[in-house]
Amino acid sequence: xxxxxxxxxxxxxxxxxxxxxxxxxxxxxxxxxxxxxxxxxxxxxxxxxxxxxxxxxxxxxxxxxxxxxxxxxxxxxxxxxxxxxxxxxxxxxxxxxxxxxxxxxxxxxxxxxxxxxxxxxxxxxxxxxxxxxxxxxxxxxxxxxxxxxxxxxxxxxxxxxxxxxxxxxxxxxxxxxxxxxxxxxxxxxxxxxxxxxxxxxxxxxxxxxxxxxxxxxxxxxxxxxxxxxxxxxxxxxxxxxxxxxxxxxxxxxxxxxxxxxxxxxxxxxxxxxxxxxxxxxxxxxxxxxxxxxxxxxxxxxxxxxxxxxxxxxxxxxxxxxxxxxxxxxxxxxxxxxxx
Amino acid sequence: xxxxxxxxxxxxxxxxxxxxxxxxxxxxxxxxxxxxxxxxxxxxxxxxxxxxxxxxxxxxxxxxxxxxxxxxxxxxxxxxxxxxxxxxxxxxxxxxxxxxxxxxxxxxxxxxxxxxxxxxxxxxxxxxxxxxxxxxxxxxxxxxxxxxxxxxxxxxxxxxxxxxxxxxxxxxxxxxxxxxxxxxxxxxxxxxxxxxxxxxxxxxxxxxxxxxxxxxxxxxxxxxxxxxxxxxxxxxxxxxxxxxxxxxxxxxxxxxxxxxxxxxxxxxxxxxxxxxxxxxxxxxxxxxxxxxxxxxxxxxxxxxxxxxxxxxxxxxxxxxxxxxxxxxxxxxxxxxxxxxxxxxxxxxxxxx
Numbered sequence: 001x002x003x004x005x006x007x008x009x010x011x012x013x014x015x016x017x018x019x020x021x022x023x024x025x026x027x028x029x030x031x032x033x034x035x036x037x038x039x040x041x042x043x044x045x046x047x048x049x050x051x052x053x054x055x056x057x058x059x060x061x062x063x064x065x066x067x068x069x070x071x072x073x074x075x076x077x078x079x080x081x082x083x084x085x086x087x088x089x090x091x092x093x094x095x096x097x098x099x100x101x102x103x104x105x106x107x108x109x110x111x112x113x114x115x116x117x118x119x120x121x122x123x124x125x126x127x128x129x130x131x132x133x134x135x136x137x138x139x140x141x142x143x144x145x146x147x148x149x150x151x152x153x154x155x156x157x158x159x160x161x162x163x164x165x166x167x168x169x170x171x172x173x174x175x176x177x178x179x180x181x182x183x184x185x186x187x188x189x190x191x192x193x194x195x196x197x198x199x200x201x202x203x204x205x206x207x208x209x210x211x212x213x214x215x216x217x218x219x220x221x222x223x224x225x226x227x228x229x230x231x232x233x234x235x236x237x238x239x240x241x242x243x244x245x246x247x248x249x250x251x252x253x254x255x256x257x258x259x260x261x262x263x264x265x266x267x268x269x270x271x272x273x274x275x276x277x278x279x280x281x282x283x284x285x286x287x288x289x290x291x292x293x294x295x296x297x298x299x300x301x302x303x304x305x306x307x308x309x310x311x312x313x314x315x316x317x318x319x320x321x322x323x324x325x326x327x328x329x330x331x332x333x334x335x336x337x338x339x
Numbered sequence: 340x341x342x343x344x345x346x347x348x349x350x351x352x353x354x355x356x357x358x359x360x361x362x363x364x365x366x367x368x369x370x371x372x373x374x375x376x377x378x379x380x381x382x383x384x385x386x387x388x389x390x391x392x393x394x395x396x397x398x399x400x401x402x403x404x405x406x407x408x409x410x411x412x413x414x415x416x417x418x419x420x421x422x423x424x425x426x427x428x429x430x431x432x433x434x435x436x437x438x439x440x441x442x443x444x445x446x447x448x449x450x451x452x453x454x455x456x457x458x459x460x461x462x463x464x465x466x467x468x469x470x471x472x473x474x475x476x477x478x479x480x481x482x483x484x485x486x487x488x489x490x491x492x493x494x495x496x497x498x499x500x501x502x503x504x505x506x507x508x509x510x511x512x513x514x515x516x517x518x519x520x521x522x523x524x525x526x527x528x529x530x531x532x533x534x535x536x537x538x539x540x541x542x543x544x545x546x547x548x549x550x551x552x553x554x555x556x557x558x559x560x561x562x563x564x565x566x567x568x569x570x571x572x573x574x575x576x577x578x579x580x581x582x583x584x585x586x587x588x589x590x591x592x593x594x595x596x597x598x599x600x601x602x603x604x605x606x607x608x609x610x611x612x613x614x615x616x617x618x619x620x621x622x623x624x625x626x627x628x629x630x631x632x633x634x635x636x637x638x639x640x641x642x643x644x645x646x647x648x649x650x651x652x653x654x655x656x657x658x659x660x661x662x663x664x665x666x667x668x669x670x671x672x673x674x675x676x677x678x679x680x681x682x683x684x685x686x687x688x689x690x691x
Binding site: 173176177178179180181184185186187188189190192261265268269272273274275285288291292295296297302303306309310313316317320321324325328 | 354357358362365366368369477478480481482483484485486489490492493496497498500501621625628629632633636637647648651652654656659662663666667670671674
């Protein structure tokens with residue numbers, strides 16, 4: 001696990017703005033960090049402007065209240081519908097429009113630049129809105145597991161004794177169990193919906209957060225500054241939030257950014273197995289699943305359907321790679337051993 | 340040490356009770372009729388579920404139900420799987436060897452390649468091979484195994500398929516499945532005797548090198564898929580661990596004594612550098628268990644993982660539960676073995 005900043009680092013950080021701190025400097029000097037940051041930023045832009053970067057389906061336009069005459073309003077930032085499509089898109093916008101109902105994929109054309117999957121779903125649309133789905137799943141799962149980790153790790157570290165023992169043994173068991181298998185069991189029992197996929201992944205992802213938070217709380221628990229805060233009359237929750245939590249931020253940033261990648265990996269694996277959101281939902285894992293029956297092209301052209309597996313597969317790979325590079329870079333930047 | 344092992348073994352039932360309590364508890368979220376399927380042991384019984392709900396008291400309080408489930412499980416009845424159309428335990432017995440074969444063969448590249456590349460990277464720090472393995476490691480770590488599996492199939496079964504099919508009369512064909520059609524027919528009509536259901540072993544016992552090669556070549560792509568992530572992790576840990584060991588005083592002393600580079604690197608440094616890698620054995624086990632589900636599904640490999648995945652999709656609760664209990668057992672026993680191994684390798688580790 002990553003170490004927190006040393007006391008000197010922390011001292012400097014209070015005098016300097018954060019972008020001039022040592023970790024920020026180390027981060028900027030690392031080329032892989034910049035590649036990771038740029039990749040994540042690119043996906044963020046794609047996800048944010050998904051309505052403008054894709055041709056929305058008819059049901060999506062209808063739910064946005066757009067008619068044939070006002071269709072250009074979606075691309076016009078002075079109109080309300082531009083922002084409505086970005087911030088509160090109706091559920092139907094997440095469904096990939098269909099070019100046909102044909103089981104045979106169609107190769108990239110002028111209308112569908114990335115081709116269509118079997119069942120006629122538009123791959124380009126799925127790639128763009130799939131970025132949104134990935135961020136939605138990643139951010140909600142990381143938020144949920146952070147909350148669970150704060151509760152369980154915080155209680156274990158702060159109270160200690162048998163509470164710590166019980167909570168941490170439970171954490172050990174969850175960590176020791178294969179996460180994908182556990183997530184599959186939970187989704188099977190709760191039912192196969194996107195919400196349940198998010199709940200299931202959060203239920204297997206929290207232990208890392210709990211461990212980090214507990215470790216940091218234990219570390220500072222008996223340090224002088226926490227003692228003096230107590231002596232000055234701070235108690236319980238205030239000591240925890242004011243004097244202990246800020247210490248956990250650096251390691252949590254590392255865990256969370258590495259987790260964004262692995263959460264999206266697990267979610268897409270579940271969709272790939274057919275346990276994710278409903279058919280047609282813009283989701284990279286499901287698009288790879290569509291490609292499974294079209295691995296072999298017709299005789300003489302064995303690679304005819306390459307686009308069905310290459311585009312969505314690349315999307316997952318680059319997204320996860322970006323977050324992993326970013327997470328590694330954060331870890332190196334916060335690590336005081338290496339200056 | 341001995342007392343520690345005994346205590347750990349005595350602890351196994353406690354963990355299993357915990358896991359089964361949790362799963363049976365979760366199952367309470369389902370309706371009694373859905374749960375009744377767990378006690379059905381033949382196709383005919385599926386027709387009168389009400390009788391089974393009554394017989395096993397599926398509308399009774401939780402502790403009674405758990406007792407019932409445990410009693411049945413202890414007598415070897417884990418329910419009837421609607422996916423495989425046979426009792427859960429029969430399916431597990433039939434399919435476990437296939438999955439074990441896949442996982443065990445994957446350990447060869449995971450351990451061999453991971454350690455070899457990690458060592459090479461550390462000994463050539465910041466040179467080309469180091470940079471290359473770092474890139475390979477982080478890409479391998481980010482590439483989902485189902486995407487890798489599909490891409491391998493697209494390239495070797497699709498793109499290069501025709502070339503490989505013509506080459507040496509199809510002896511180098513790479514395709515999904517566990518054996519080719521001709522051999523699966525032989526297995527079905529009993530011409531090829533199945534003894535252990537580890538095909539690599541059975542083929543040798545039967546003196547059939549053609550079956551051995553057939554099974555082996557069907558394992559190539561799934562093994563790459565299954566091993567990629569774990570090798571990448573072992574490679575990274577091996578590299579950083581060896582770098583740390585190489586900078587220690589005793590290594591410098593060994594060099595100062597005039598020992599050759601190879602003796603210092605491989606005898607003095609690498610042996611100690613391997614210790615952190617052994618701690619990864621537990622992680623590797625988890626990766627294999629997760630990976631088997633995905634890999635078998637991608638390659639249509641008839642093992643436990645594919646059965647579990649299709650059971651989950653078709654809401655075959657007894658199968659899901661049976662697989663979960665089995666996974667829990669493998670994890671608990673596996674972790675015990677890892678701890679014992681760790682203490683055996685590193686004399687500084689003492690359990691008490």
